Amino acid sequence: MDAGRKYLNRCLVRVKSLAVASKAAIPLPYSDNWNMEIDKDWQGCSEADSSSQVPQIIEANPDSPQKSPKDRLIDLFDQVEKHVERMRRDALRMEEEKDILLTTLDTLRNSEMMIELNESEREEVNHFAEHIFNRCLTVEVHVKTTRDPMQEDSLHQVNSYIDSLVVSLREDPTGTKTRCVMYMNACSSQAQGAADKNFEAVILGCTLDDQKRIKKRLQGLLDYIDTSTRFG
Numbered sequence: 001m002d003a004g005r006k007y008l009n010r011c012l013v014r015v016k017s018l019a020v021a022s023k024a025a026i027p028l029p030y031s032d033n034w035n036m037e038i039d040k041d042w043q044g045c046s047e048a049d050s051s052s053q054v055p056q057i058i059e060a061n062p063d064s065p066q067k068s069p070k071d072r073l074i075d076l077f078d079q080v081e082k083h084v085e086r087m088r089r090d091a092l093r094m095e096e097e098k099d100i101l102l103t104t105l106d107t108l109r110n111s112e113m114m115i116e117l118n119e120s121e122r123e124e125v126n127h128f129a130e131h132i133f134n135r136c137l138t139v140e141v142h143v144k145t146t147r148d149p150m151q152e153d154s155l156h157q158v159n160s161y162i163d164s165l166v167v168s169l170r171e172d173p174t175g176t177k178t179r180c181v182m183y184m185n186a187c188s189s190q191a192q193g194a195a196d197k198n199f200e201a202v203i204l205g206c207t208l209d210d211q212k213r214i215k216k217r218l219q220g221l222l223d224y225i226d227t228s229t230r231f232g
Contacts, residue, residue, distance in 0.1 A: 183199045
């Protein structure tokens, strides 16, 4: 294991320990069973394990005289629809997880820990972070959300707002947290506190699905800011 990997592993362990100490969620899914060599996790998978994940569409009482062919087909289509919706939920969860991981990488690369490195160490760690970033981008999960041009533009603006939070976190953690809270307040009709009116106007132009995802993304970032400023 090279020095860059050792250093980043120490960073991840430190982030994990902070989360345990504060009992706060941070935008970095972590498990004691995680291993940097992800492919090893799949070596023990059997064909039986894979087949158990295949949707099973089973007709109940196919010989029942009380159901017409149409009713039987409708029942089967209902089952298929349930599997489709479950698949969409799973895919959305994976999309969110990917977004959280990418946000975490950006946050770590803009953290104060990077300032403490000398030029050689910073180059090595950045190279390793770039490797992880590109590896994450190889996972493509897309659940289509129908948007008109105005909604597309609103989503683009919202992403720019959030990206600016990540970039400013290192230089101004207090101000960044204040802005993040105001963005969160703009996402809720029952918020207690000031909301950023510009952000509110933009997010109201997004689809409802996008609004939900944006709120989760902001909450994850806010939890991370709370953890890093408390123990940083």
